[in-house]
Amino acid sequence: MSVQSVERALDVLEALAEHGGEAGLSEIAARTGLPYGTIHRLLQTLLVRGYVRQESDRRYALGGGLVRLGGVAGGMVGVWARPYLSKLVELSGETANLAVLEGDFVVYVAQVPSPRRLRMFAEVGRRVLPHSTAVGKALLAGRPPAEAVAVFERTGMPRRTPNTIVDRPAMLTELQAVRGRGYALDLGEEELGVHCLAVPVWDGDRVVAALSVSGPAERIDALDRDDLAESMRKIAADFGNELGPVTGGG
Amino acid sequence: MSVQSVERALDVLEALAEHGGEAGLSEIAARTGLPYGTIHRLLQTLLVRGYVRQESDRRYALGGGLVRLGGVAGGMVGVWARPYLSKLVELSGETANLAVLEGDFVVYVAQVPSPRRLRMFAEVGRRVLPHSTAVGKALLAGRPPAEAVAVFERTGMPRRTPNTIVDRPAMLTELQAVRGRGYALDLGEEELGVHCLAVPVWDGDRVVAALSVSGPAERIDALDRDDLAESMRKIAADFGNELGPVTGGG
């Protein structure tokens, strides 16, 4: 039903990824529980094909082939997300976005615009800072606070509007609140007059993306937040399941 | 020496990627030459692990697991590039960059700054349009002209400075010239007073990235372009080999 050696090769790659993309043979052995000879042979195969590199100190690392495959697969995420984003637009009447955390930035990877005349438009691919956006807060709320703090330290939380939260303790409280209620808000913190509501997308036990709706302040404020968030959470759950239904994670 | 079923699983994934990330069983069979039963079993294995998805029409597509692995591996590209970028800095005395094409944008993925007081600084992760940058031209020159035209159509080639090439025929001539001499220039086309020189990085027969040096116009112009480009090409070749030494491509 399932090919053992392929599964094991995947175990090896995942072990490598969990070690930060680089590990020695014995570290992989410890993690996977596979015998040395087997791991070595699998690594050799992946090495020849460019999916694993060998550093000068004989340690192994994920290779360039994965960047290529990941790029193609990543380009499709926007396509997969489309139906969910459309459902969000239908539900809220506002522009829906999918965003992920990339380094210290939030990157918009897909969008379905609202059918209304006055609508949000956020160029796909745009990078914004997490502290002033609903998607950013939803993404960071799903990570350990220490990590969020590190991000804020590096980005400096610059003020974008009078509403931007620029105070670190206040932001940590805000993230706490986001975790509590399951959705994040942006009330004109990135751009005056623009409000957003975002929910995290879980792949197993990790937050891998965020879904948001955004539009003119008055229209967004007119919606029932808890009600909308509840529906969004369901959509996000469906999308998350589609991303990695069986992906245990590790 | 090498594990057959793992190699075949990789063949399947690559075939899928070459089909644009989505293909039916028989299309994969045609491409790989493997028997149906075998492919189906391999796909089943990849499916369970989340490295392949099955669409509602029973076709197969690359899965979310690859996005995760690709992300980890991609994060390391900057690390791998460091020594080469350092060599470039040593060679030219100017800031060296590594950039890739992502959609219609050029994205800087790594940088080693010049040791000089007055130096270029381009935030890693920044996205710029290809038509006004040396890296962008180097990247597009390595693609079919039709693809470059499509990019220009979508981006509109906005004027960034008086030197920006905003005329499509002129740009196509420029790309031709880049192909001819093997390196691309940016003479204050993105930012006045800043000049750059970029060379493509080949992984097998594909241009996957571009290396550049950039700095104040006077300093860059004082360098021997052909000489510098020649050295850069060597470095780019070494880097390309490291990225995918055996990666035939398909």
Next chain:
DNA sequence: AGTCGTTTTCCATATCGTGGAAAAGAGGTC
């Protein structure tokens, strides 16, 4: 030089993957 922790190689064994062909399923046509 000597020791330890790795990584790499080897080889007999039986496990595990193979692939042909048949069954099941989907879609299209008349």
Next chain:
DNA sequence: GACCTCTTTTCCACGATATGGAAAACGACT
């Protein structure tokens, strides 16, 4: 609505293929 075709999925006996323990080679550190 029934027939036909194309695609996907399942099945199973066979033997090629991966397995993994243990020994050898390697390299780093004392």
